[in-house]
Amino acid sequence: MGSRTTQAASPLLPGAERVLLPRRAAVGVLTAAFALSLTACGVAQPSERSGSDGVGGSESTAASPSPAETGQPTSSSASGETKETDMRIEITVDGETFQATLDESAASRDLAAQLPVTLEMRDHGSVEKTGPLPAPLSLDGQPDGADPDVGDVGYYAPGNDFVLYYGDQSHFSGIVLLGRMDEGAAERLSRLDGSITATVDVAE
Numbered sequence: 001m002g003s004r005t006t007q008a009a010s011p012l013l014p015g016a017e018r019v020l021l022p023r024r025a026a027v028g029v030l031t032a033a034f035a036l037s038l039t040a041c042g043v044a045q046p047s048e049r050s051g052s053d054g055v056g057g058s059e060s061t062a063a064s065p066s067p068a069e070t071g072q073p074t075s076s077s078a079s080g081e082t083k084e085t086d087m088r089i090e091i092t093v094d095g096e097t098f099q100a101t102l103d104e105s106a107a108s109r110d111l112a113a114q115l116p117v118t119l120e121m122r123d124h125g126s127v128e129k130t131g132p133l134p135a136p137l138s139l140d141g142q143p144d145g146a147d148p149d150v151g152d153v154g155y156y157a158p159g160n161d162f163v164l165y166y167g168d169q170s171h172f173s174g175i176v177l178l179g180r181m182d183e184g185a186a187e188r189l190s191r192l193d194g195s196i197t198a199t200v201d202v203a204e
Helices: 016-053 106-114 185-190
Strands: 087-093 096-102 117-124 128-132 152-156 161-165 175-181 196-202
Touching: 087 106, 087 175, 096 106, 096 185, 106 175, 117 161, 128 196, 161 185, 175 185
Parallel strands: none
Antiparallel strands: 087 096, 087 196, 096 175, 117 128, 117 196, 128 161, 152 161, 152 175
């Protein structure tokens, strides 16, 4: 019968077991630490996602209410779209033109509706020039009289006259103030002696 050759296990050198055991323990500690780090990263991710998604996160902000919800005026109403625009007129005498601004009274609107108009205007007391209009103006909301200043544009209701004041006229019953001539217009008008022919129109 053939003989079997048996290889005997090599015996460990003295102290080898003490060397191997510490190395195995170190590998186990590193493995455990790596697993803990992965677990920590996995737990932190949902909180980060919840913050970015605005669900329970501190970074989420509430939407601001619209002006309609708070009752505040919108830009269109705050801009004053319903406000009436001042009416500008121009008065031409002998090729010389000066301008005036009418107020928003009913009388001024009636005057604007009659323009353009050419008037024969007479001088009165070296303070005013007056000329009859084609139709009377409304007196709604007007006092019984007024005290015009130099440079005022007016209406004398008893005579249905359009009036330009270039001098100091005292308070008088029946005077209605319509607006103001531009600066310097009254002085230019005062240099026109006697009666004049004036064309009144809406300024361009």
